[in-house]
Amino acid sequence: MTEKHETVLRSASKEVVIGHGRRFCLIGERINPTGRRIFQEQLRNGDMSAIERDVRAQVEGGADVLDVNMGVPLTDEPDLLAKAIRMVQGLTDLPICIDSSVVEALEAGLQAYEGRALVNSVTAEDDRMELILPLVKKYDAAIIALPNDADEIPMEADRRLELVQHVVDVATGEYGIAKGDIVIDPLAMPIGADTTTALTAFETMRRIRDEHGLNMTCGASNVSFGMPDRHSLGAAFLPMAMQAGLTSAIMDVRTPQIVTAVKAADLLLGHDEWGGSWITAHRARQAAVAG
Amino acid sequence: MTPEEILQGLYDETLVGNGPRVLELTHEALGLGMEPQSLLFDALIPSLEEVGARFERGDFFVPEMLIAGRAMAGSMEVLRPLLAETGVQTIGTFLMGTVKGDVHDIGKNLVNIMLEGAGFEVIDLGVQVAPEKFVEKIQEHQPDIVGFSAFLTTTMPMFKANMNALQKAGIRDDVIVMVGGAPVTQEYADAVGADGYAPDASATVKRAKELLEQKRALVSA
Numbered sequence: 090m091t092e093k094h095e096t097v098l099r100s101a102s103k104e105v106v107i108g109h110g111r112r113f114c115l116i117g118e119r120i121n122p123t124g125r126r127i128f129q130e131q132l133r134n135g136d137m138s139a140i141e142r143d144v145r146a147q148v149e150g151g152a153d154v155l156d157v158n159m160g161v162p163l164t165d166e167p168d169l170l171a172k173a174i175r176m177v178q179g180l181t182d183l184p185i186c187i188d189s190s191v192v193e194a195l196e197a198g199l200q201a202y203e204g205r206a207l208v209n210s211v212t213a214e215d216d217r218m219e220l221i222l223p224l225v226k227k228y229d230a231a232i233i234a235l236p237n238d239a240d241e242i243p244m245e246a247d248r249r250l251e252l253v254q255h256v257v258d259v260a261t262g263e264y265g266i267a268k269g270d271i272v273i274d275p276l277a278m279p280i281g282a283d284t285t286t287a288l289t290a291f292e293t294m295r296r297i298r299d300e301h302g303l304n305m306t307c308g309a310s311n312v313s314f315g316m317p318d319r320h321s322l323g324a325a326f327l328p329m330a331m332q333a334g335l336t337s338a339i340m341d342v343r344t345p346q347i348v349t350a351v352k353a354a355d356l357l358l359g360h361d362e363w364g365g366s367w368i369t370a371h372r373a374r375q376a377a378v379a380g
Numbered sequence: 381m382t383p384e385e386i387l388q389g390l391y392d393e394t395l396v397g398n399g400p401r402v403l404e405l406t407h408e409a410l411g412l413g414m415e416p417q418s419l420l421f422d423a424l425i426p427s428l429e430e431v432g433a434r435f436e437r438g439d440f441f442v443p444e445m446l447i448a449g450r451a452m453a454g455s456m457e458v459l460r461p462l463l464a465e466t467g468v469q470t471i472g473t474f475l476m477g478t479v480k481g482d483v484h485d486i487g488k489n490l491v492n493i494m495l496e497g498a499g500f501e502v503i504d505l506g507v508q509v510a511p512e513k514f515v516e517k518i519q520e521h522q523p524d525i526v527g528f529s530a531f532l533t534t535t536m537p538m539f540k541a542n543m544n545a546l547q548k549a550g551i552r553d554d555v556i557v558m559v560g561g562a563p564v565t566q567e568y569a570d571a572v573g574a575d576g577y578a579p580d581a582s583a584t585v586k587r588a589k590e591l592l593e594q595k596r597a598l599v600s601a
Binding site for chain 1: 443
């Protein structure tokens with residue numbers, strides 16, 4: 090059987106390990122201005138107060154890691170991302186997933202961060218890997234890699250696996266990055282645009298787990314884009330993906346329905362010994378109601 | 381069926397995305413001698429506009445929009461050659477693509493269908509279109525308008541990269557540039573130096589026609 094790798098993330102004071110056979114890692118998606126016009130406007134005016142609220146809500150919701158994206162058009166993204174990361178680190182001890190497509194912003198974020206970050210993300214394009222992987226190595230971080238290249242997002246698992254192999258070869262061979270520090274995004278596309286996409290994603294997940302033993306994450310909310318009752322779809326998708334080998338997700342952690350579904354799947358998949366976490370969460374809810 | 385019933389049927393069946401029925405009705409209408417333009421402007425386009433309006437209101441969802449678009453596209457395949465024959469002029473050529481780094485195409489495809497319905501010849505370059513590719517295709521097809529689509533705040537900066545590539549190739553003034561996509565605003569379109577922006581598919585058609593008229597008025601003046 091293929092060796093299963095572990096991904097270790099750290100803040101200044103806390104460690105989170107992502108791995109097969111472990112409790113699923115919930116990465117909070119909320120600190121991201123995409124599609125949030127008011128938040129964008131605030132950030133453009135230097136008002137970062139919404140971040141405080143987003144951190145609190147996601148910590149309370151059960152996040153293990155927080156994704157931080159500051160992709161606001163017409164701003165100095167590297168500066169903004171560095172500021173946001175320092176701010177989030179002042180508010181919580183959860184490790185951070187540094188999210189940008191701008192290489193300078195990733196570097197500014199890595200510089201500002203205290204600990205071992207997860208970098209979001211690199212594609213299988215050689216020119217992108219050449220820019221981003223040296224930073225991952227230099228700052229001792231882990232990296233999310235997407236199996237798509239300049240031409241396409243492959244719709245067949247076979248082609249995605251080829252690109253995974255390419256990323257792994259380049260990252261380990263040319264940059265000396267450990268396999269455990271490569272987290273693959275198997276690419277979960279909107280189910281509303283094509284009802285076969287989730288099946289492709291599940292097949293990709295199973296094969297990445299069985300053939301590479303790598304950790305995986307994906308943008309889980311993307312799956313329900315453009316559909317009604319997104320929470321129910323998220324709550325069904327994640328347990329199915331976990332069964333297929335997904336070990337973390339960048340997701341909506343503020344919706345109890347979705348988080349509870351993940352926790353239930355953890356128990357059912359043997360990631361929660363004696364149901365300790367499940368029972369503890371139940372007591373906490375009871376106490377909250379009684380209190 | 382009377383022509384009125386057929387038009388109503390085309391409208392209703394497009395709205396629910398019943399492709400086979402839309403195709404049947406298209407053939408039936410043509411068999412009765414109805415004008416292709418009438419099918420297009422009195423049934424198909426209004427229906428797709430209603431689909432767009434319902435989507436905007438949150439009453440319609442992505443799959444419904446896609447199947448309605450496909451139903452109309454099926455009918456268009458039959459109508460397109462006839463429209464060309466009957467002298468309906470192509471009002472302009474529109475080169476369309478999602479920018480490099482971005483793979484979103486649902487909105488872009490809907491805009492394409494609406495543009496085509498309105499009489500544009502649409503050349504779709506697909507997704508992840510690099511600046512050099514836009515330049516190459518503009519030189520090849522000489523379109524009236526080029527449209528850059530981006531769905532992510534992280535890929536919107538490619539608009540500027542595309543504009544720079546057009547400048548560098550010396551073709552910036554040969555073509556009208558429109559930009560669009562979920563996170564794009566008029567302010568951003570102005571900042572990158574685009575000629576036009578529209579917030580949704582039907583507004584894109586309107587704006588494209590306006591820009592085309594302005595340019596032609598300028599050229600003939």
